[in-house]
Amino acid sequence: MKIEIDTRSGFCFGVVNAIQTAEQQLNSNGDLYCLGDIVHNEEEVARLQNKGLKVISHDYIKNIGEKKMLIRAHGEPPSTYQLAKANGVEVVDATCPVVLKLQERVHQAWLEMKKLHGTVIIYGKKGHAEVIGLVGQTNGEATVVESVTDLTPINFTVPIVLFSQTTKEPEVYAQIAESIKTQMEKHFGSKNIPLKVNNTICGQVANRKNELASFAEKHDVIVFVSGKKSSNGKMLFDSCKQANNHSFFVSSTDELQPEWFKNIQSVGVAGATSTPQWLMEKVAAAIEAMDQNLS
Ligand code: SF4
Structure with missing residues (x-):
């Protein structure tokens, strides 16, 4: 049986950067607090915890003292930086440069919309750290929508600027943008609608869906490796499943089942943007061992 690891799966550069930053700090200080899971992957979080990383929530910031606190790739709202400063906590900022840029754009759009009495809308997962960080750039005034259905209470008679969380689905985003445009046309007519999408x-995420679907079609069985909390993992697994019905989701080697690999020629191992390479390799090795036991 042939086993192939998808070369395009695994950490995006934002996550690689955050983990490298954490490891550098841990190697030089041995003490680092991280606000939330550094990546939505339980196994990678456990690996870093073994090196001394302490995962905390916002409530704990006041207890850190003059130690260092890492801000992960998702970013944080301005209130978190203020809270750290007020408590004498040194911030090690590993916010992904792409997210930082997005935060700035959301902030500028909010300032502009304030002048025009308009609205900033963010397509994203309510309560997701990146989304909380983005909404923080608008003094909590941006509206978060997860689907077209969430648009019902929106006022379409004012200017609107629309953004998406970096890891959301392009198709749903296009539907939301189209629905807003249609509603605004009723008020503004079809020309010069004050909508900026x-x-x-x-x-790093948008292209993966299609690439992953092609990879999934090539193999008899796909084992998709991801943490259960990863929204990107859920979305990419759905693409795998659509392309290849024999796709299975696992978070660790314990969840592999030998019957998935009976009488097949090839297995593809893929993962989310939050899945470490070493974990995909471990899963591939475990599948190989199962294959040897089966034969
Ligand atoms: S997926 Fe998010 S964290 Fe990763 S590179 Fe893109 S914006 Fe940065």
């Missing part, structure tokens, strides 16, 4: 889905 920003293309802010990260290229």
